[in-house]
Amino acid sequence: MQIEFTKYHGLGNDFILIDNRLSDEPRLTPAQAATMCDRHFGVGADGVIFVLPGQNGTDYTMRIFNSDGSEPEMCGNGIRCLARFIADLEGVTEPRSYTIQTLGGLITPKLTADGLITVDMGEPILRAADIPTTLGQPDQPVVNHSLEAAETIWNVTCINMGNPHCITFVDDVAAISLETVGSPIECHPAFPQKINVEFIQVVRSDYLKMRVWERGAGITLACGTGACAALVAAVLTDLSDRSATVELPGGCLLIEWSETDNHLYMTGPAERVFAGNYSASQS
Structure with missing residues (x-):
């Protein structure tokens, strides 16, 4: 089976994009997508993203399979790549917005005149039961809660941005061994659907440094939903302004948590x- 694809990246978080507009179901199985993502025996990527027909009046639907074959609810860098891919398919060069249905809800990316993409990521979800996590009280936010993993006690704040995140503030993100601590936190029993793991260093109230272990993908160079979750966690713990640059290994994102509508707005690049x-293979 021959599959046409285009590869994009958002700050080094790389994805294989497939035009799936003629079918409501992804053209690849999760196992096939995982094989395609293999960096030695396949194309190589953090995930495969499918552009499907819209639902309930939306322009398009997004589905994504991670490099391990799991399916996340949403992906911030991925949806910027999706918007750029759709614009390329349509031959669009001027600024415009798209409404995209995801498993994490409705997302609206906008191509801007300067070539970047601003995404309305919606409101953060703070209740423990909705993260989901068993930390704290089910109907309360999880802010600076202790979590034991990898033989260490961490103070974590949990946010759902259409997918779940566990944020820890540290003095030096470069000193964190993600290879050692990422998986134990991702797969901790306190997170029944597993979780994305972010370590944040506050440089200034308007500048954060972040490293990420993504659920289902491991260490990646960037995570858009994670950057949004990091800003929310920093505001909740009085460490940040409501607008800040988040520096990731692959580059920077501008994140704003609007006081007007409580939505998170993420601005960054997506490149073909x-x-x-x-x-x-057919298997």
């Missing part, structure tokens, strides 16, 4: 890398 044809 190459296109090709992939021979997918």
Whole structure:
């Protein structure tokens, strides 16, 4: 089976984009997508994103399979790449917005005149039961709660941005061994659906440094929903302004938590890398 694809990245968080507009179901199985993501025997990517027909009046629907075959609810860097891919498919060059249905809810990315993409990421979800996590009280936010993992006690704040995040503030993000602590926190029993893991260093009230272990993908160079969750956690713990630059290993995102509508707005790039044809096995 021949699959046409285009590869994009958002700050080094890379994705294989597939035009799936003629079907409501992804053209690849999760296992096929995982094989395609293999960096030695496949194309290589953090995930495969499918552009499907819209639902309930939206322009398009987004589905994504991670490099391990799991399916997350949403992906911030991925949806910027999706918006750029759709614009390329449509031949659009001027600023415009799209309404995208995701498993995490309705998301609206906007292509701006300067070539960046601003995404209305919606409101953060703070109740423990909705993260979901068993930390704290089910109907209360989880802010600076202790969590034991990898033989260490961490103070964590949990946010859902359409997908779940566990944020820890540290003095030096470079000193954190993500290879050692990422998976134990991701798979901790306190997180029944597993969780994305972010470590944040506050440089200034308007500048944060972040490293991320993504649920289902491991160490990645960037995570858009994680950057949004990091800003929310920093505001909740009085460490940040409501607008800040978040520096990730792959580059910077501008994140704003609006006091007007309580929505998070993420602005950053998405770049086309190459296109090709992939021979997918039928298994």
